Amino acid sequence: MSAATAEHPVVRVAVPQRSLASELRAVRIVWRRELIRYRTDRMRMITTLVQPLLFLFVLGAGLNRLSRAGTHGVDLTTFIYPGILAISVLFTAMFSAASIVWDREFGFLREMMVAPVRRSSIVIGKCLGGATVASIQGVIVICLAGAVNVPYNPVMIIEVFALQLLLAFSITAFGVMVAVRIKQMQSFMGVMQMIITPMFFISGALFPVSGLPTWLGVLNRFDPLAYAVDPMRRIVFSHLSLSPLARASLDSGITWFGWRVPTLVEAAAVVVLGLIMLAIAIVEFSTTD
Amino acid sequence: MAVEETHDGPATPAGPATPGGATAAPDGPATPTGTATPTGTATPTGTATPTGTATPTGMATPTGTATPTGTATPTDTSGAAPPSSRAGGGAAPAIEVRELVKSFGEVRAVRGVSFEVAIGEVFGFLGPNGAGKTTTINMLCTLTRPSAGEALVAGHDVVRERDDVRRNIGLVFQDPTVDGYLTAAQNLQLHAELYGVRSDLVRPRMRQVLEMVGLWERRGTAVSTFSGGMRRRLEIARGLMHSPRVLFLDEPTIGLDPQTRRSIWSYIRELKEQEEITIFMTTHYMDEAEWCDRIAIMDHGEIVALDSPEALKASVGTDRVTIQTDDNEAAIAALRSQFGLDAKLSEGAVTIAVAGGAQFVPHLFDEWDPSHPPIRGVSVSRPTLDDVFMSYTGTTIRDAEEDQSRHRNRVMMQMMGGGRR
Structure with a gap:
């Protein structure tokens, strides 16, 4: 060993004490990594779009004739569209959360686990990254508005986008909460399918929530996704010219014991649920090795 | 030579001096084989001292070498010099x-x-x-x-x-x-x-x-x-x-x-x-x-x-002589009875540890009784770390790995059986 204490051209760096700034930096880089991965993974952009588009154009157009009697002149694709705005985010956010399981399988998670940062920074970065990626995907669906006779109204677009962002964040938090516990991709996908598909069907993305059989109506009110689909539909429909009858039967809204839940309360419910799940995810993530 | 114990932290009278490997190679840095054990919690930077980084070597038995903090008592170190030019960083070991x-x-x-x-x-x-x-x-x-x-x-x-x-x-x-x-x-x-x-x-x-x-x-x-x-x-x-x-x-x-x-x-x-x-x-x-x-x-x-x-390697003191025969068991028995050597079977060949292996081989051939299985090949090697491993554990590292997996299976069986106790 040489006496290498003298000046030499080695670039030395020092790792500072943990601070809020360093945590924010960690959040930002984890977030950025999600974006980089999304950008390089073109397949994912397409595959996660397939399902929502199938529902919108194939199911919507296919059932249009059948449903004409009940929609009071509104095209079924137009009716389904707000639901699709919500679920396009759902699938992408779920995929983002799945990356934690990938990271574990491929060992990369370990690199983040041993870093001198809080585990919460990693979870928050993940959730923000998932939310961003999902919202980008949501924007693609927003762009399709014209194809289903919805006008490109800037206010509507902003409102829809904001709601998508909240939903994407909550769903990613939910996905991360599940993913932290699961060690294998197959099981994660299985679990998510088991939870996501019923949530999607019950949410009212594909049918109006008024006049449902009692059991379905009850389930609908307990489905968190319903509180994202309902305001989404209200926002979109407020920019359509519809007959009062059509509005009443198609956009009846979720009611709690006869009280129609306002949009802001619904959005707040989505956020609060998301934050609770984020908190659980952080606790779980902090206690795993 | 002695290690200078000039750092601030309290050093210790070292734990029990441990035998084995008393000759450190002169080129191996920081390997004094004595027993000075500088402790002292991380001294703050500064105090450019010749670091007394003597570490107890030889058989680091799990039970020995307790290092209660005490006063600095540099003891002898018969090994190589610790590099004394490391300024800063304190004297605490890494x-x-x-x-x-x-x-x-x-x-x-x-x-x-x-x-x-x-x-x-x-x-x-x-x-x-x-x-x-x-x-x-x-x-x-x-x-x-x-x-x-x-x-x-x-x-x-x-x-x-x-x-x-x-x-x-x-x-x-x-x-x-x-x-x-x-x-x-x-x-x-x-x-x-x-x-x-x-x-x-x-x-x-x-x-x-x-x-x-x-x-x-x-x-x-x-x-x-x-x-x-x-x-x-x-x-x-x-x-x-x-x-x-x-x-x-x-x-x-x-x-x-x-x-x-x-x-x-x-x-x-x-x-x-x-x-x-x-x-x-x-x-x-x-x-x-x-x-x-x-x-x-x-x-x-x-x-x-x-x-x-x-x-x-020096502590092994013997060379490794490997013999190929058609009947290893008989050869091992012959080596024991005729030469008084404790031969082992490792990696498919009869292995003997003898001092001066090169001199031993002609002697072996001269004395080898025709009634013993004929020797098909012989090789002599200077001690390697594998021999070190063998001299301390009794097996080669490869054999130990096979043993280990067998041992693991056994432990698994015990654990499964033990669950019902």
Whole structure:
């Protein structure tokens, strides 16, 4: 060993004490990594779009004739569209959360686990990254508005986008909460399918929530996704010219014991649920090795 | 020669002097074989002292070498000189481990190991798979909590000051942990951000470490296109990105081709020259262990020997004579009855440890009774670390690995049976 204490051209760096700034930096880089991965993974952009588009154009157009009697002149694709705005985010956010399981399988998670940062920074970065990626995907669906006779109204677009962002964040938090516990991709996908598909069907993305059989109506009110689909539909429909009858039967809204839940309360419910799940995810993530 | 104990921290009258390997090689740095044990918690920087980094060597028995803090009593060190030119950094060793234990249920993976690693040393952990090397390294890296005992890395306790330890260490794991979707540069960038490396230093440091491992030209390529050796090199570069004081390498060359293994070793040596970094590594390649300044031989969760490779080999004192015959059992019996030698069967050949092997062979042929199975081949080799391993554990490292898997099966059976007790 040489006496290498003298000046030499080695670039030395020092790792500072943990601070809020360093945590924010960690959040930002984890977030950025999600974006980089999304950008390089073109397949994912397409595959996660397939399902929502199938529902919108194939199911919507296919059932249009059948449903004409009940929609009071509104095209079924137009009716389904707000639901699709919500679920396009759902699938992408779920995929983002799945990356934690990938990271574990491929060992990369370990690199983040041993870093001198809080585990919460990693979870928050993940959730923000998932939310961003999902919202980008949501924007693609927003762009399709014209194809289903919805006008490109800037206010509507902003409102829809904001709601998508909240939903994407909550769903990613939910996905991360599940993913932290699961060690294998197959099981994660299985679990998510088991939870996501019923949530999607019950949410009212594909049918109006008024006049449902009692059991379905009850389930609908307990489905968190319903509180994202309902305001989404209200926002979109407020920019359509519809007959009062059509509005009443198609956009009846979720009611709690006869009280129609306002949009802001619904959005707040989505956020609060998301934050609770984020908190659980952080606790779980902090206690795993 | 004596080690000057000039640091501020209280040093100790060392634990029981341990025999074995009293001759350290003169070129092996920081391997005094005596018993001076500087303790003292991390002295603050400054106080440029000739560091008294004498560490107890020889048989680091798990029970011995307790180091109660006391007054400095430098005792004799008959080994090589510790490098005395290391200014700053304090006199505390890079790694200090006392009675470290890790149990998984009833299985005691690590059974009370104690050792110290001096600053700037390349320290190797050698042993068969399942000997407890990775468990020990995981405890030192704060990835696993010790069941008992204490360990200080870069002056910080691995349990109480996890974060401080993490900021000061670099890790290269046995399994790959780079992100294949990102480019080499993005992987390093991510690491730098997680460790809070100053933004304006990220780029120059990245260039430095990537050039060292020969990947600077490939920095913009996605890691998924890299070969196994390139990934490992990238991991080493990443582990160095934040200028750690101690770099942990868990089997850094496992599964790599000889050429890549050689180049990885040349980086490690270069590192030692340039960065004053302490390197702690595990390996089960005997030939690689030769490159370490000191090695600890681990078997069944215990350190059975600890010294410089040269000293360990010298301590064997015998050469290895290997004989091929058609009937090994008969040959072993013949060697015992006729020559009074204790021969063993290892890796399919009869092996004898004798002093002066080259002189022994003609003698053997002269005296070999025609009634014994004929000798088909013979080879004599100077002691290697494999012989060291054999002399301390009674088996070769490869045989030990086979045993280990058998032992594991047995433990599994016991555990399954024990569940119903």
